[in-house]
Amino acid sequence: xxxxxxxxxxxxxxxxxxxxxxxxxxxxxxxxxxxxxxxxxxxxxxxxxxxxxxxxxxxxxxxxxxxxxxxxxxxxxxxxxxxxxxxxxxxxxxxxxxxxxxxxxxxxxxxxxxxxxxxxxxxxxxxxxxxxxxxxxxxxxxxxxxxxxxxxxxxxxxxxxxxxxxxxxxxxxxxxxxxxxxxxxxxxxxxxxxxxxxxxxxxxxxxxxxxxxxxxxxxxxxxx
Numbered sequence: 001x002x003x004x005x006x007x008x009x010x011x012x013x014x015x016x017x018x019x020x021x022x023x024x025x026x027x028x029x030x031x032x033x034x035x036x037x038x039x040x041x042x043x044x045x046x047x048x049x050x051x052x053x054x055x056x057x058x059x060x061x062x063x064x065x066x067x068x069x070x071x072x073x074x075x076x077x078x079x080x081x082x083x084x085x086x087x088x089x090x091x092x093x094x095x096x097x098x099x100x101x102x103x104x105x106x107x108x109x110x111x112x113x114x115x116x117x118x119x120x121x122x123x124x125x126x127x128x129x130x131x132x133x134x135x136x137x138x139x140x141x142x143x144x145x146x147x148x149x150x151x152x153x154x155x156x157x158x159x160x161x162x163x164x165x166x167x168x169x170x171x172x173x174x175x176x177x178x179x180x181x182x183x184x185x186x187x188x189x190x191x192x193x194x195x196x197x198x199x200x201x202x203x204x205x206x207x208x209x210x211x212x213x214x215x216x217x218x219x220x221x222x223x224x
Contacts, residue, residue: 001035006092010056014039018103019051023110023135023219024089026064026117027054034212041216046223051101053093055085057117064113064120069144072175078143086124094130108132110222111157114211116140118218125157126150133159135218138168138207141182142175150186160190161221163201163214170206 002013012032023042027035032054039052057063062079069078089111098104112135113121119141125134126149134157141147162183169180183200190198199221203214 004096006096007088009088009092011093011096012054012056013051013097013100015051015101016049019049019101019107020103021048021050021108021110021223022094022097022104023050023052023112023223024093025052025054025112025215025219026057026085026120027113028057028060031114031211032056038212038216041213042219042223045216045220048223050223051097051104053097055089055093057085060116064116065143066120066123066149067145072142072144072173082120082123083127085120086128089124090128090130108223110135110219112136112215112219112222114138114215115207116143119143119146122160123149125160126153126155129156131157133157133161133222135161135215135222137161137163137211137214137218138165138203139183140179141186142177142179144175147182147185150189155190155193155196158196159222160196160198161201161218162187162190162199163203163218165203165205165207165209165214167206 063081065078066082071077110133111121111131114137118136118139122136187200
């Protein structure tokens, strides 16, 4: 793993020789412990050479949230830092990686993530033309206002992967309990776009079961 900084944000990089596709994922420091496991699973599931960039997130609820929302657990509200984070990726991460690897110039870029980072990846696939595919593992589609947002916009990404654990909706939190209904509704919306290839996968267990492996599966589908 190599490290660089762009637009004041720390990034970690893994790359095969002459990578054919660029994967980008926002991660917090705790998730770095499982990053080797995730990368091994991606390599095992895909024959394409890839470069992977982890954008380190310090304030999860601020940097990945598309708009302000009240807290749904704990006392920390959600901010509206997603636009700034997306700009860091568009103007910092992608150009830096293309400068490091000539083979990435013109290559597919895939944005992915888990939980709120998965929602950020989905939102980015609606907002930006820079991503060929979205790999959204257990995305927080319970997020207040998300379904209204998605219902009034056309995605710009060409491939969108969704997944959810089959017991994630079994929670006493009334907002987060909408996650299964919302992801089913979102998938039905996506199937209405003939130019977009979409897929919804159900994983066994709750939200915190094997997040690294679920994210790897998302990236593998998006690459293949």
